[in-house]
Amino acid sequence: MADPMPRNELRENPWTPEExxxxxRRRRGRNFLLLGVLGGLCLLIYAIALVKLHEYGQMW
Amino acid sequence: xxxxxxxxxxxxxxxxxxxxxxxxxxxxxxxxGAIGLVIAPVRINPVLALTAILCIAVAAGAAGAINMWxxxxxxAVMNRTRGRPIPAGRIAAPGALGFGIxxxxxxxxVMAMATNLLAAFVLAVSIAFYVFIYTMWLKRRTPQNIxxxxxxxxxxxxxxxxxxxxxxxxxxxxxxxxxxxxxxxxFWSLALYASGDYERAxxxxxxxxxGARHTRWCIMIxxxxxxxxxxxxxxxxxxxxxxxxxxxxxxxxxLVCVWRVLFDSQDARGVSLTKDAPARAAFKYSILxxxxxxxxxxxxxxx
Numbered sequence: 001m002a003d004p005m006p007r008n009e010l011r012e013n014p015w016t017p018e019e020x021x022x023x024x025r026r027r028r029g030r031n032f033l034l035l036g037v038l039g040g041l042c043l044l045i046y047a048i049a050l051v052k053l054h055e056y057g058q059m060w
Numbered sequence: 061x062x063x064x065x066x067x068x069x070x071x072x073x074x075x076x077x078x079x080x081x082x083x084x085x086x087x088x089x090x091x092x093g094a095i096g097l098v099i100a101p102v103r104i105n106p107v108l109a110l111t112a113i114l115c116i117a118v119a120a121g122a123a124g125a126i127n128m129w130x131x132x133x134x135x136a137v138m139n140r141t142r143g144r145p146i147p148a149g150r151i152a153a154p155g156a157l158g159f160g161i162x163x164x165x166x167x168x169x170v171m172a173m174a175t176n177l178l179a180a181f182v183l184a185v186s187i188a189f190y191v192f193i194y195t196m197w198l199k200r201r202t203p204q205n206i207x208x209x210x211x212x213x214x215x216x217x218x219x220x221x222x223x224x225x226x227x228x229x230x231x232x233x234x235x236x237x238x239x240x241x242x243x244x245x246x247f248w249s250l251a252l253y254a255s256g257d258y259e260r261a262x263x264x265x266x267x268x269x270x271g272a273r274h275t276r277w278c279i280m281i282x283x284x285x286x287x288x289x290x291x292x293x294x295x296x297x298x299x300x301x302x303x304x305x306x307x308x309x310x311x312x313x314x315l316v317c318v319w320r321v322l323f324d325s326q327d328a329r330g331v332s333l334t335k336d337a338p339a340r341a342a343f344k345y346s347i348l349x350x351x352x353x354x355x356x357x358x359x360x361x362x363x
Contacts, residue, residue: 023070033074044111048174051105 072151079145080128080156081121081163088350089120089216092239095354096220096232099299099361104175104224111174112223116216119167119183123190123212125160129153130195134261140254171223179223186215200262203269210243211236217354231298235357238290242350244282245318248275249343252321253336273330276322279342283318287311290353299360306356310349317342 015023093116097109104112128135128146136147145151164187172180194209214236221232248266251258252275255267267275290311294304320338327333 019070026071026073029074030071030077033077044114044170045173047107048111048170051107055105 072145076145076150077159080125080151080159081118082124082128083121085124086117086120088347089213090117091351092235092354093117093216093220095358096217096222096235097224098220098358099231100221100224102225108174109224112171112179112220115167115171115174115183116219118163119171119187120216122160122163122167123187125156125163126191127195129157129160130191131199134200134263138254138257138261140257171219175223176226178226178228179219182215182219182222186212186219189215201264203264203266205264206247207244210240210247213243214239230296231293234289234293234296234298235354238286238353239350241282241286241289242346245279245286245314246343246346246350248279248282249321249339249346251275252332252339253343271330272326272332276324276330280318280322283314287315293357299357300363301360302363303356303360307353310353314342314345314349317345 090113094113097104097112128144131141132146132153135141135144141147146153146156168180168184168187171183190209190212194205194212198205198209217235217239218228218232221235222228251265251267252272255265255272258265259268266278270278287307290307291304293299294301294307317338321342324336324338325333332339
């Protein structure tokens with residue numbers, strides 16, 4: 001069965017095992033950074049919402 | 061970063077994406093933005109204040125990323141910039157552009173949501189000014205590029221103030237003018253000892269077009285304009301004696317540095333015989349100068 005999400009960069013590039021490992025390491029680093037940024041963004045929006053609600057007296 | 065892998069196909073390190081934001085430049089931008097918030101007569105919630113500072117930092121970083129995308133050709137031939145992620149091949153140029161645009165939009169939207177529309181508008185103008193007016197229009201066309209382009213770096217204090225107050229006033233406009241007039245002597249001091257780089261890249265910086273001697277005089281003229289301008293907030297009664305005395309002492313120090321630049325040992329063509337040691341010292345002092353000057357604004361307001 002065909003891979004539903006073919007990762008061409010892993011399958012077609014004539015990379016050495018070291019390059020492949022390096023690619024995976026870098027992608028992991030980028031994904032963790034993105035996770036941190038998105039998590040931070042959620043917390044930021046949540047905090048802004050709390051402050052705004054408090055300022056307009058709709059919560060407390 | 062592993063030196064053996066400098067192929068954009070592998071994708072950059074997380075740190076390469078952060079490097080696109082020009083983190084060293086961000087320090088001064090964040091600082092001046094925070095000072096704008098601190099000296100404003102209105103106190104806002106600390107969460108919103110931190111959000112405003114974050115937005116200023118992200119916006120400046122976004123503008124830096126777009127600048128690196130546009131200037132990738134000249135960055136590749138300059139010693140100072142050839143290690144940046146795009147010319148070094150660690151990040152593909154379109155990715156850097158997309159990264160910059162997304163961050164710019166994010167910063168303006170969050171600023172509007174957290175503070176007010178005026179602050180978001182000024183933030184958007186600052187990004188547009190840096191990208192379109194300085195990077196794309198002025199930088200490669202005129203030796204006066206940083207005289208006008210310096211406005212891009214002068215916005216953060218105004219943005220900080222408007223984020224807190226929702227309006228403009230004389231003091232943030234004066235702070236804007238101070239950074240605007242401070243930028244030429246700051247950048248031209250750097251350009252004096254990096255003129256070879258700029259010449260190779262074809263960027264018409266003042267030392268490349270008009271020569272080192274003319275540049276030294278221009279540095280002196282702008283510093284002579286800067287010192288009385290920094291005293292204006294004190295003279296107008298907007299800030300107190302702590303700021304005034306600090307501005308005076310710092311100004312005298314800057315003039316001494318620039319005097320040494322002007323009378324640096326030089327050959328008949330104006331080329332420094334001391335490897336531009338005074339210019340290097342003036343560049344370092346100019347950074348310290350702005351930090352301490354703006355710090356004095358905050359101290360004066362808080363004491």
